[in-house]
Amino acid sequence: MTGCDGPAENASALRDAFSVQNQIFSTKRLLDVGYVPEPDHIVARNEEIRRLASSLNPSIVGETPSNAFLYGKTGTGKSLCARYTTRRIVEAAENDISVGRVIVDCSQENTETRAIKATVRGLNDSEVTGLVVPETGFGRSRYYSLLWEILDTRFDAVLIVLDELDRLEGTDFLMQLSRATEANKLERCSVGIIGISNKIKYRNRLDERVKSSLQEREIVFTPYDCDALRMIIQSRSNAFNSSVLSDDVVSKCAALAADEHGDARKAINLLRHAGELAAIDGADKITVQHVNNANNMAERDRVNALLAGSTIQQKATLLAVVSLALVEKSRTFKTPEVYAAYEDICAESGLETLSKRRIYDLLREWEFLEVLEITRTGGGRARGSYLHHRLLEDPSVIRSAFEESDRFARIGISSGTTTTTWSNI
Template sequence: MSTDPFEDMEDNILLNQHVLTEDYQPEVILERDEEIDDYRFSLRHVLNGRQPENIMLYGKAGLGKTAVTKYMMDALQAKVTENDDIDDLHVHQKNCNGQSLFMVVRSLVNDLLPDHASSFPKRGLGTGDAFEELYTQLDRIGGTHYLIFDEIDHLDKVNTLLYELPRARSNNRITNCRIGIIGISNKYTFRKSLSAKVKDTLMETEISFSPYDAHELRTILRDRADRAFVDGGCGDSAIRMAAAVSASDMGNARQAIDLLRMGAEVAERNGDSCITDDHIDEARDLVQRGRLKNRIRDQTQHAQLILEAIARLQTHGKAPVRSKVIKRQYESVANSWNHDPLTTLKSIQDHLSELHMLGFLSRRDNNQGVSGGQYYEYELDMEPEIIINTRTEVEATEE
């Protein structure tokens, strides 16, 4: 027996695995011509030295919103650099998932501070102080700034953010620079949650990203396969199957690409030199499990803690369970991870309703009559182990 356990391991199919990863940025964006054209028209003001337009992008995860934004910002930056008569463009991007308003503004401030300056403190100052310092640094740098907020629907006090920033110049908070906002949301209904005064202030352009159909996904997958695999490493039938599966599910390019990547891993594990339909079929279960973990990670911190609380109750045979019991377990879980729990039952019930609507929970209506009243009981609509394992991974990465 060999003393080297990796002696016979080599990539027989993969040529460039990075092409199939989530952080890969393609040089050309396929099947999003209409969205790019809308984006291009909205960004024209920067090239004319005018106030940048606020833009909101809507669509489920995996539809290309972030990739298109990166592509457009890179192209805009290059165009600005070519012309000395246009103000310098600065692009700042923040992901709002699991972040408070203070954390997001503080992070922007720290990105803008000069190298010799001390970081904006985590404690002792409030959100208003962070905004003041943000304006100071933006004016110090000058030029045009685009502030991009990915997963903005996850941010608490989002009305404050979207009311404060667009009015900064008219309120004389900034004088030497211009700022525009780009919000990226996975919820098509996000705008409805905003206050009337925010909607009036924002006056944004809306760009909606619809799910891909099977034909569009095949185009994307063929391009990725040409770059990712050796010649003959992926059959066209496997590409068609991966596209069809994803199109019939969520129209999600990320899911389709994951099927190809996992199909390659299955094929290589079996010692096969070409990805076939059978490999894609086996990859479906693996991708589904990974997709569930990503959906859990996409939830707010408190929603994740509530899911973990129900998962732990369910592993001990205590589900379906009422919201009062969930609240007690949630507080215990939050404290175990050193997080400050929500304090009201109503806030827990609001999260439970949202998680039920998103398909994480099943809900049973109980009516005990005059004496017992009416109430809901909840249980998970997935394996509790997936949630517990995902939560452990999340907390480990945040240490």
């Protein structure tokens, strides 16, 4: 049969698609997001670990640990260090001291009741306490009663890690935990709260009573630089077979992650996806092109996911910034420039124009999603201050996502006297 594969070749290709591809990966789990490496593989965070361990250290002898809040952008090692440090504290407890820990993902357990239930279920051992915690059927006060009983029955000290704390609705859970001993809810057990947030201003949301009760220590995680990211990637090299990973590939992954947010999770995920592409290609090593392809796919998927969950006005606001970036060859703009571009987009698309205040709120929403970075800059003496909106994502990637939207596919944007459309950007 000329020019096409026969049945045997097609069957072989199909079998290969479902076979184990092990030319690339050796221990792939080392690239999992939840993997906690050994101490010698935790890079550039010794000082943060030392400070957190110092805060929690009293629990080793059954005394009350200090509360601690970890702040920093996504992928800067906050959760990794919290998991590692709390695990080591539990292991280091003296023989007659029982220290427990639980990790609550507040992006999932985002209400007070869900957070309490997750904490109770994570700390309970029915064989020790004799308590059974059902998935449903209990009210909030009942879960609190179970929590206090479990803590006093099982532990001298407990470390409660609240990951993505800024996603938790309200502050009542923090209030209850921080005042449990003072309110005579606990007689034996002491509680240490480790809050983790991407939002460094999260503390401003708390009322004064909660702040007074917490008295937490703040530890800020700065973004990784390129050298640190390179070391982090090298520390996961055992995930691959020998000779699969070259220095060029490691440097490329580190550079791409450093250029954006200094995000170690992005660097590791990028390496994993590049390895998967190499495995699909049947290659015996990862190339820089595999990394570039993986990066393009990841960025496109992320932007598509963000746009899919956005309203038409949110999209128009982002499109204003993206259009300016593509025309002006810059990524940073003042609020009046963004609003003028937004007005042009509304005029061309027939969309209702919102007020400047509402557009500012929508820009803040994109900042929350880490698509934009907004900073206030002084304009000099007698000139006041103004906001800079900096686009963090690649504008060409966002443009590609917008091109898939019928409403915005051919929207133009004015720059001076020139109107530019997607077709000629």
